[in-house]
Every structure is written in C-alpha cells, then in structure tokens.
Amino acid sequence: MERVNKRRFLLAGPSLLAAAALASTTAARAAADPRTRLVVADQSELLRHLLDASGERKRLGFQLELPNFAGGPAIFEAIRAGALDIAYVGDTPPIQARAAGVQLPIIATFTRERAQYRLVQRADAGIERLADLRGKRLSYVEGSGRQVFLIEALTRAGLTLADVKLVNLRVAELNDALRAKAVDVAVLMEPHVTRLGKQIGARPVPDPQERTLLPATSYIYARPDVLADPAKSQAIVDFLGAFVRAGKWSNGHEQEWGRHYYTQFQRIDAESTAAILASQSDLLFQTAAEAQPHHQKLIDILHAAGSLPQRLDAAGSFVSTYDRVIVANR
Numbered sequence: 001m002e003r004v005n006k007r008r009f010l011l012a013g014p015s016l017l018a019a020a021a022l023a024s025t026t027a028a029r030a031a032a033d034p035r036t037r038l039v040v041a042d043q044s045e046l047l048r049h050l051l052d053a054s055g056e057r058k059r060l061g062f063q064l065e066l067p068n069f070a071g072g073p074a075i076f077e078a079i080r081a082g083a084l085d086i087a088y089v090g091d092t093p094p095i096q097a098r099a100a101g102v103q104l105p106i107i108a109t110f111t112r113e114r115a116q117y118r119l120v121q122r123a124d125a126g127i128e129r130l131a132d133l134r135g136k137r138l139s140y141v142e143g144s145g146r147q148v149f150l151i152e153a154l155t156r157a158g159l160t161l162a163d164v165k166l167v168n169l170r171v172a173e174l175n176d177a178l179r180a181k182a183v184d185v186a187v188l189m190e191p192h193v194t195r196l197g198k199q200i201g202a203r204p205v206p207d208p209q210e211r212t213l214l215p216a217t218s219y220i221y222a223r224p225d226v227l228a229d230p231a232k233s234q235a236i237v238d239f240l241g242a243f244v245r246a247g248k249w250s251n252g253h254e255q256e257w258g259r260h261y262y263t264q265f266q267r268i269d270a271e272s273t274a275a276i277l278a279s280q281s282d283l284l285f286q287t288a289a290e291a292q293p294h295h296q297k298l299i300d301i302l303h304a305a306g307s308l309p310q311r312l313d314a315a316g317s318f319v320s321t322y323d324r325v326i327v328a329n330r
Contacts, residue, residue, distance in 0.1 A: 031234070032062040038235040040220075041075045041087035042066045044189075045265070047243065053260040054246035054253075062235045071171030072096075073143040079104065079223060085232060086222040086239075090145025091214075091298055094221050094317050099308050105227070105319040108220040108240055108326060109291035110247060114281040116216035117149040118193050123201035125184045130157035130207045133164055139174055139186040140166040142307075145218070146187035148298050151305045152213045161305060178202055190276045191266040198272075217294060227319070237325055244329040247283040285330040288318035 042048055048066045051057035057064070067084075069075045072093030078084050080102065097104045121127045127136065130153055141147060154160060167183050174186045179200055188196070196202040204210060220240070226232045250257040254277055262273040296314035303311045 032060070032238045033231050033234070034061050034063070036062040036231045036235045037065065038062060038232060038239060039065045039067065039083070039085045040239065041078065041084050041089070042068045043071070043075075043088055044068070046261075047088055049261045049265060050246040050250060050257075051242060053257055054249040056242040056246045056249075060238055060242055062238065064235075064239065071141060071144050073141070073170070076102075076143060079221075082223070084223075085226045086220055086236060088218060088220055091217040091219065091295075092145045092148045092302070093143055094219055095295075095299055095302060095308070095312065096143045097221075098312055098317060099310075103224060104221040105224060106219045106221050106288070106291070106295075106317050107227070107236065107319055107322045108243075109286040109288070109295075110218055110220075110244075111284050111286060111291075111294075112216040112281045113284070114216065114279070115149070115211060115213055116189050116280070117146060117187050117214075118189070119150075119153055119185050119205040119210055120178065120188045120193055120196065120202050121185045121205055122178050122181055122183075123203070127185065127205050128207065130154075130205065130209055131159070132205075133157060133185065134159055135164065136184040137165045137167050137182070139169050139177060139183045141169055141171055141174075141187070144171060146171070147307070148301055149214055150187055151307065152301055153210065155301070155305075156209050156213065161307075190279075191262055191268045191272075194268060194272045194276060214298075215294065217291075217298075219291075227321075237322065240322055240325045241329045244285050244326055247285060248330060251282045285326050287323040287326055288320040289323075292318060 040047065045068050069078070072089045075084065075087045075089055076093055076097060079087055086107065094104060094106050125136065127133060133154060138150060140150065151161065154164065167177065169177055174188060175192055175196060177183045178186050178196060185205070193204065258273045258277045262268040262276055263270055268276070292314045295317055299308065299312050299314055302308045
C-alpha cells in the first residue's frame with residue numbers, strides 16, 4: 001500500500017485541488033500506464049458487475065482493484081487511512097466528510113430519478129402512512145445515504161428525529177435488526193427489500209410519498225492527492241469512461257443486466273428480478289454543475305434537521321475536471 005501524508009489530503013486546499021485539475025488535464029492526453037494501480041471502493045459489488053457484464057472491464061489497461069464495503073462510514077475510514085483512491089458512495093458521505101473537515105471532492109455523480117432506498121417495516125409494525133412513524137424504532141446510519149432519506153421521510157410527515165426512537169446501526173446490521181425485531185423500520189435497498197419480504201414478511205411503508213422522497217443519487221469521490229497524480233488521474237479518466245458506458249449499457253440491456261446481477265449473483269428468482277427492474281428508472285450521469293442543485297438540497301435537509309453544524313455551499317464539494325469524460329460517454 002502506498003504511503004500517504006494524511007494531513008496533506010485531509011486538509012487539502014485550493015492549491016492541491018488546482019494541481020489535481022492540471023494533472024487530470026495533462027493525463028487525458030496519454031494512455032493509462034499498465035503499471036498503475038487504482039483502488040476503488042465498491043458497494044454490493046455493483047461496479048464490479050457493471051464492468052464485467054458490459055465487457056468494459058477487459059478494456060481497461062491498468063490494475064483495477066474493487067474491494068467491497070458495506071456503507072459509507074466504513075469507506076470513509078478506509079479512504080481517510082489512505083487504503084483507497086476513489087470510492088462509490090451514497091449521497092450523504094461527502095457532506096459528512098466536509099462537515100468533519102475532510103476534503104474529498106466529488107468527481108462523478110450518477111442518479112436514478114426514482115428512489116432506490118425504501119422504508120421497510122417488519123411484518124407486524126402496522127405502518128401505513130409516513131405519519132405512523134411517530135414513536136417507532138427506526139434504523140439510523142449516520143454518514144450513510146440512508147440518513148438523509150430517513151430525515152426527509154420524517155419531514156414530509158411533519159415529524160423530526162426527536163419524534164422517533166433512533167437505533168444507531170451499521171449498514172451490515174440492518175437486515176438482522178429487522179429479523180430480530182430490534183427495529184420497526186429500516187432503510188434498505190434491493191435486493192434486500194425483496195429478500196426480506198420473502199423471508200420474514202417485511203414490506204415497504206405503502207404511503208405513496210415514500211416512492212417520491214428523493215432521487216437515488218450516488219457519487220464517486222476521491223483523495224485530492226490521488227487526483228494530483230498524473231498516472232492515477234489518467235486511470236481515473238479511463239475508469240470513469242468505462243463506468244459511464246457500462247451504466248448506459250445496463251439501461252439498454254435491462255433484462256441481461258437483471259439476470260447477471262440479481263438472478264445469478266444475488267440469487268433472486270426471475271419473477272422478483274423482473275419486479276425489481278420494473279421499480280427502477282434509468283441510471284443517469286451528471287456533470288458537477290448539473291449535480292450541485294440537488295446536492296445543496298441534501299445539505300439543507302441535513303442542516304435543518306440539526307445534523308450539520310453549519311450550512312455548506314454545494315459548489316465546494318465538486319471538481320469539474322472529469323466532466324468531459326462523463327459527457328463524452330453518457
């Protein structure tokens with residue numbers, strides 16, 4: 001593992017980010033060095049399977065490692081320790097990192113207009129409307145995208161965090177917490193929603209608002225010192241191009257993607273796979289400027305709930321130096 005100056009990248013200022021921009025511009029003129037090693041945090045092995053199923057991974061000319069993680073907090077600790085170069089995370093981790101004084105700029109944004117998070121209740125919880133969340137035991141994963149989704153659900157119901165019983169959990173503990181009835185509601189994604197429905201009768205809260213809370217936005221963020229490295233930056237250019245093309249492929253080959261990822265990898269039956277695919281909207285890729293308004297909304301939701309000590313400017317979360325890669329391949 002390469003040695004990093006932790007203080008240098010944690011407290012990265014404009015000069016280092018400017019160097020990163022120059023490095024990425026320079027690197028774009030060259031091919032990735034096959035000796036370059038890029039370590040990218042994955043979740044639910046989504047990146048790995050998108051690249052493999054689409055055939056994009058075999059086109060990469062450098063050493064790509066995709067360690068799998070359960071949630072943004074674990075990824076944050078790994079990238080802060082210098083074990084990762086860039087990471088796929090939900091919508092909240094970059095905000096919480098900035099609030100903690102850690103600069104991890106967002107280099108790519110991908111989203112689905114329809115939410116992928118679901119408020120999933122245990123079989124006998126009796127929750128029909130978002131207002132029924134009052135007094136219930138809710139999973140709370142601070143620093144994960146689940147955090148802001150839950151806060152928005154409560155806000156829509158006229159509730160606050162003080163109106164419910166928060167159970168602090170890690171992402172990896174959510175399924176077992178529902179099985180053991182340690183919580184009444186957990187914020188989950190597929191295939192866990194479908195799997196727990198079949199196993200223990202868990203079901204999403206049926207309030208129509210639950211499906212319109214927030215779009216499913218995720219980011220790829222990076223250590224600034226990695227962006228300032230020309231060889232790493234060129235590998236990131238190639239990786240992002242491959243990832244965007246793979247996402248575009250999944251939109252156009254929905255059935256093939258569903259069989260590969262949900263049926264074969266996640267062991268979800270064909271009928272449930274079809275239902276999952278029908279519940280999703282296309283994967284979309286955004287530039288920094290396109291992504292900033294929604295990011296500001298997320299910041300404001302967290303700040304209004306008292307989960308951020310101060311209101312941040314969304315523009316400070318992004319660098320735009322890889323926008324051309326996204327635009328050219330989406």
